[in-house]
Amino acid sequence: MDERVPRDFETLRATILDRRASLPKRIAQIAAYALDNPDDIAFGTAASIAASAGVQPSTLIRFAQQLGFDGFTSLQQVFRERLRERNSSYDERLAALRAKAEEGGGHRAIFDGFVAAASTSLGDISRSLNDAHFEEAVTLLAKAETIYVLAKRRSYPVASYIAYALGKLKIRNQLVESAAGLNAEMIGFATPRDAVIAISFSPYAPATIEETRSIAEQGVPIVAITDSSFSPLAQFAKVWFEVAEADFGGFRSISATMALAMALTVAVGEKRRETGRRRRG
Amino acid sequence: MDERVPRDFETLRATILDRRASLPKRIAQIAAYALDNPDDIAFGTAASIAASAGVQPSTLIRFAQQLGFDGFTSLQQVFRERLRERNSSYDERLAALRAKAEEGGGHRAIFDGFVAAASTSLGDISRSLNDAHFEEAVTLLAKAETIYVLAKRRSYPVASYIAYALGKLKIRNQLVESAAGLNAEMIGFATPRDAVIAISFSPYAPATIEETRSIAEQGVPIVAITDSSFSPLAQFAKVWFEVAEADFGGFRSISATMALAMALTVAVGEKRRETGRRRRG
DNA sequence: GTCAATATGAAATATTAATTCCAATCTACA
DNA sequence: TGTAGATTGGAATTAATATTTCATATTGAC
Numbered sequence: 090m091d092e093r094v095p096r097d098f099e100t101l102r103a104t105i106l107d108r109r110a111s112l113p114k115r116i117a118q119i120a121a122y123a124l125d126n127p128d129d130i131a132f133g134t135a136a137s138i139a140a141s142a143g144v145q146p147s148t149l150i151r152f153a154q155q156l157g158f159d160g161f162t163s164l165q166q167v168f169r170e171r172l173r174e175r176n177s178s179y180d181e182r183l184a185a186l187r188a189k190a191e192e193g194g195g196h197r198a199i200f201d202g203f204v205a206a207a208s209t210s211l212g213d214i215s216r217s218l219n220d221a222h223f224e225e226a227v228t229l230l231a232k233a234e235t236i237y238v239l240a241k242r243r244s245y246p247v248a249s250y251i252a253y254a255l256g257k258l259k260i261r262n263q264l265v266e267s268a269a270g271l272n273a274e275m276i277g278f279a280t281p282r283d284a285v286i287a288i289s290f291s292p293y294a295p296a297t298i299e300e301t302r303s304i305a306e307q308g309v310p311i312v313a314i315t316d317s318s319f320s321p322l323a324q325f326a327k328v329w330f331e332v333a334e335a336d337f338g339g340f341r342s343i344s345a346t347m348a349l350a351m352a353l354t355v356a357v358g359e360k361r362r363e364t365g366r367r368r369r370g
Numbered sequence: 371m372d373e374r375v376p377r378d379f380e381t382l383r384a385t386i387l388d389r390r391a392s393l394p395k396r397i398a399q400i401a402a403y404a405l406d407n408p409d410d411i412a413f414g415t416a417a418s419i420a421a422s423a424g425v426q427p428s429t430l431i432r433f434a435q436q437l438g439f440d441g442f443t444s445l446q447q448v449f450r451e452r453l454r455e456r457n458s459s460y461d462e463r464l465a466a467l468r469a470k471a472e473e474g475g476g477h478r479a480i481f482d483g484f485v486a487a488a489s490t491s492l493g494d495i496s497r498s499l500n501d502a503h504f505e506e507a508v509t510l511l512a513k514a515e516t517i518y519v520l521a522k523r524r525s526y527p528v529a530s531y532i533a534y535a536l537g538k539l540k541i542r543n544q545l546v547e548s549a550a551g552l553n554a555e556m557i558g559f560a561t562p563r564d565a566v567i568a569i570s571f572s573p574y575a576p577a578t579i580e581e582t583r584s585i586a587e588q589g590v591p592i593v594a595i596t597d598s599s600f601s602p603l604a605q606f607a608k609v610w611f612e613v614a615e616a617d618f619g620g621f622r623s624i625s626a627t628m629a630l631a632m633a634l635t636v637a638v639g640e641k642r643r644e645t646g647r648r649r650r651g
Numbered sequence: 652g653t654c655a656a657t658a659t660g661a662a663a664t665a666t667t668a669a670t671t672c673c674a675a676t677c678t679a680c681a
Numbered sequence: 682t683g684t685a686g687a688t689t690g691g692a693a694t695t696a697a698t699a700t701t702t703c704a705t706a707t708t709g710a711c
Binding site for chain 4: 114134135136146147149150160161162
Binding site: 128132169172173196197199200201202203204207208211214215218220223224227242243245246247249250253254257317318319323324337338339340342343344347348349351352354355356359360 | 383386387390391398401402405406409413450453454476477478480481482483484485488489492495496499501504505508523524526527528530531534535538618619621623624625628629630632633635636637640641
């Protein structure tokens with residue numbers, strides 16, 4: 090078989106356009122169909138595609154073989170790959186950087202890797218954040234007398250930043266972190282008029298889960314930031330955000346979480362100002 | 371069969387989350403996998419998906435049937451439809467989003483603002499980071515017996531993340547933050563065989579400056595992360611990094627600083643492994 | 652117009668993948 | 682602790698899908 094088999098969609102497309110003049114009638118027909126309806130090729134069966142394009146399944150296979158593939162299935166792979174990649178254009182770059190860092194591409198590769206991981210995560214959250222959930226969370230937090238912030242380990246930096254920013258905005262808050270082991274008592278003061286921001290990622294710190302459960306049982310509304318809808322935090326939360334962070338070198342980014350946390354904080358500040366103005370006006 | 375079979379991904383997702391508590395173990399496992407890796411469901415075969423999720427193919431089919439589908443194939447359709455729709459409407463949606471954000475479309479704009487600030491900062495640092503400085507900092511930190519981490523206020527989250535990551539990598543470190551006001555004493559233990567990572571941005575926290583000065587006078591080498599060459603930190607440091615963070619709504623991003631901090635930490639871990647290997651080999 | 656080469660259609664076959672079935676294992680409850 | 686019911690694993694079965702084959706049609710050269 091020819092070694093120059095197109096591996097990515099763009100090459101394939103170019104190859105097809107290049108040869109289009111010399112293709113037999115039916116083959117040309119399926120070629121045109123393929124470029125016009127790439128999604129159908131990605132998901133359809135040989136029979137269904139052939140029917141839509143008005144040719145026989147065997148023609149479809151001959152088309153694939155003319156291009157150097159060994160059958161329809163391998164041609165289809167290229168069309169599927171295209172769909173996957175479109176969703177995550179950074180993933181490829183990130184994978185390349187990982188490889189580079191592993192084969193000793195120097196320390197610069199490590200830095201580039203973390204930058205790429207952060208960019209990927211930001212792109213993802215930007216696409217996936219649900220506006221309605223965000224509004225809901227802001228409303229809920231803006232009403233709270235005191236906002237409790239709950240996070241350990243990897244998520245703790247986010248919590249401490251939230252606490253810092255809330256303080257700057259003069260919003261009463263309580264970071265639940267007691268060196269003296271008084272977390273339970275601290276949580277005990279929370280009432281349904283307060284609210285909680287809880288942050289935890291797999292592997293979920295047991296203490297965070299336990300504290301969240303306990304505070305939820307007191308009727309305090311919870312906004313959770315976590316990494317899966319199946320996170321134990323999600324079940325206690327009034328609103329939760331699912332944040333998928335890319336990782337590099339075994340350390341996951343926290344950029345997306347940070348951006349979300351900052352946005353929540355500042356939006357709560359805004360909301361309070363709006364509400365205050367309305368009340369006074 | 372039940373008439374309420376989810377036809378679109380969002381409904382499906384809601385249904386799964388709704389029932390999640392009552393699902394048997396393996397079914398729950400595949401359910402979590404499905405929501406976390408929707409693309410894999412769209413493209414894979416029953417066997418390949420089952421293998422990735424760590425269950426039997428039959429479990430996958432039972433999962434589909436519990437949801438009201440008559441088999442895996444019809445469940446898969448929903449996941450495929452989602453990809454098609456997302457792809458076709460992605461550009462449109464993005465454009466709409468931008469327009470909305472520009473005309474002051476509520477709180478979503480705040481979120482987008484923070485994402486944009488983070489992206490900008492990452493782009494900036496990626497362009498401006500000096501490889502030689504980075505290497506120098508890594509070498510310096512890799513030699514240290516204990517790494518002291520020094521930061522307050524806005525920079526504190528970065529410091530706490532560094533401390534977390536160093537701990538994970540089994541690198542001895544000391545986060546200088548004492549509720550008991552014993553920072554000076556803590557710093558007193560540092561020797562020239564140790565090293566410091568100091569982080570501070572304008573307006574520089576006086577305590578950070580003071581502590582950095584004091585520890586520098588003891589002959590402990592310092593790596594500084596700051597925002598200007600005129601920063602008071604720079605004069606004490608053996609190596610310093612100038613990080614320009616974009617801001618939004620009066621809050622500066624810390625994404626670039628985070629990425630740099632992570633890269634430093636992991637690179638130090640790498641360097642130590644390399645050196646250790648060389649010594650032993 | 653005839654022949655050879657090429658292209659096409661349709662059905663047969665081979666391959667792969669989905670589904671079902673049953674025995675084994677858990678779980679909840681008496 | 683025993684037992685019914687639910688759940689699970691793994692092989693057997695069935696369905697689907699891709700590919701091959703072969704007869705027929707079409708094209709182009711002489």
